[in-house]
Amino acid sequence: MPCVLRQDTLIYADGTLGARYRTSKNNGATSPPNGFQGQGSCPQIYQPNEELIHANIRKEVRIPIMNLPNATKVNSYECELEIETQTVRIPATVDESNSNITCSQYTYDYTAKEKQEVNAYIKVFWNDNEIDNAYQVTLYKCSVQRPDCSRCYSMNTTRSGLDCVWCTGDQCSYSLFCLSIVNECPSPVIIQTLPISVATVTTEPEPDFTEVIELFGTDFGQMMSDIDNIMIDNKKCVIVADGFNIALQSVKCKAPVFDSVSQRDVIITVQGKTSAPVVILYQNPLISELSPRFGIQAGGTTLRLSGSNLNTGNDVMVSIDGSECYVTSINENQMICTTSNYTTSGAEVAVTVTFGNAVRDGLTFNYTTNPTVTDFQPNKGIQAGGQNIRVTGTNFQYVQKATML
Structure with missing residues (x-):
């Protein structure tokens, strides 16, 4: 008995195509003519489970199919494989129950080097007819992005x-x-720590830690609980909650406080196995000069801080009496920041630089009254521009840059 294959195509159970019939405006098929079954009775692929195939494996693929045409009316079956942008057809056979198609042996592979998995699709053909839906195969490579x-x-x-x-x-x-x-993973290896240096702590009371650091390496474990401890010399580097990244094999911890400049050894122990040490430098950043020492209350003044070891750590912040000076650049001997708005003027206030939790201070800055504009001449000009305009007002001496809008 025939059935409906597509919206407007009839297909008989012996695999031959019948006449077309009209579809409705809403893209739904009209009722099949007398003697024809609905679309659910057509040949269709049934996929109960995911099909996993490792790349470069040669194998047969068995595809469950419902409502196959009478085997005596089919000359041959073929499987068409679509992998990435390539397609290939291979012979196929049907089993005695007429409910499973087996695609012949084929070496499944893909070219994408950085993809762990790639979806491939298999379509089934007989007598040049095609089953509408496809069978999905997941191809994968164990070696991709699993370096340890x-x-x-x-x-x-x-x-x-x-x-x-x-x-x-x-x-x-x-x-x-x-x-x-x-079966048993080797000892962990620390490849690097970031940052490569942290600041010594010279103030009281001492903070709990100086800065959060991140270790990168191999074989840090399959989960955070596999890590026994991280040590910097004889002090524990406490692991940060949710600080373990299995995909990157990285872990974050709170670097302990030391008050003296020194190279110190970092080691990690995972399930009883200890890494070789890598060095992290504890150094003493010093601020010796600030320029300029005056800036307007509205903010926007660019400050230059000079000193040594200013690029210590990753978490550097400048504060002027609690108001942030936004750091825009930094190197070993110089730091540039831009002042933010301050509530009052005329006061000399403290400048504090923090390297993680390590504090450096001793310099001061003066917020001055905001400038005011009382007049500008001429007050008319040509569209082409190029005219000099004389602006008069107060407190212009501390303005670094002025713009007419």
Whole structure:
């Protein structure tokens, strides 16, 4: 008995096409003519589960299909594979129950080097007829973005069903490709710390820590609880809540306070295995000069702070009596910031620079009364511009830049 394949096409159970019929304006099909079944009775692919195939695996794919045409009326079946932008057709067979199509063996692979997974699609053809829906296959590569044992085995970076294992030779591979599986991950390795330096603390009372630092490396574990501790010399670097990133293999911790300049060793211990040390520098940033010492109350004054080791750490802030001076550039010997609005004028107030939780102060700044404009001449001019205008008023001496709008 025939059935409806598409909105306006009839297909018989023996695989031949019938006449077309009219569709309605709302894109829904009109009722099938007498003797024809609805679209639900047409051949269609049924996919109960995800099909996972590792790249470069040669295998058959078995596709469940409902309502296949009578096998005696079909000359041959084919599977058309669409992987990335490429398509290829391969022979296929039907089983005795006439409910499963098996695509012949094919080596499934993809070219994208940085993609862990790529979706591929398989369509089924018979007698040059096509089943409307496609069978989806997920192709994947264990080695992509899993450069260490922790990321190879972690459920956060390697989902269930992929069958990825860590192999001798330091590579995450598909289990069938691996000659010797390593079940226990090696010792952690710290590649770098950011920042590479933090400030010594010279004030009382001492803060709980000087600055949050981040360690990057390999085999820090599959979850934060795998990390036993992080030490800087003989003091613990307390791990920040939610500071572990399995994908990056990084962890954040609060660098402990030291009051003397020195290179200090950072080590991490993961499930009883300890890394080799890397060095972090505790240094003493000093502010020796501030210029200019005066600026208008409205803010916008560019200040230049001079000194040494000013690029210590990542968390540098300048405050003028609690009002932020926004840092725009910084190097070892100079820092530039822009003042913000201040509530009063005429007062000499303290300038404080913080490097994380380490405080440096001792300099002062004076907020002056905002300038006022009383007159400007001439008050008319040509559109082309180029005219000199004389502006009169008060308190112009501390204005660094003026603009006429």
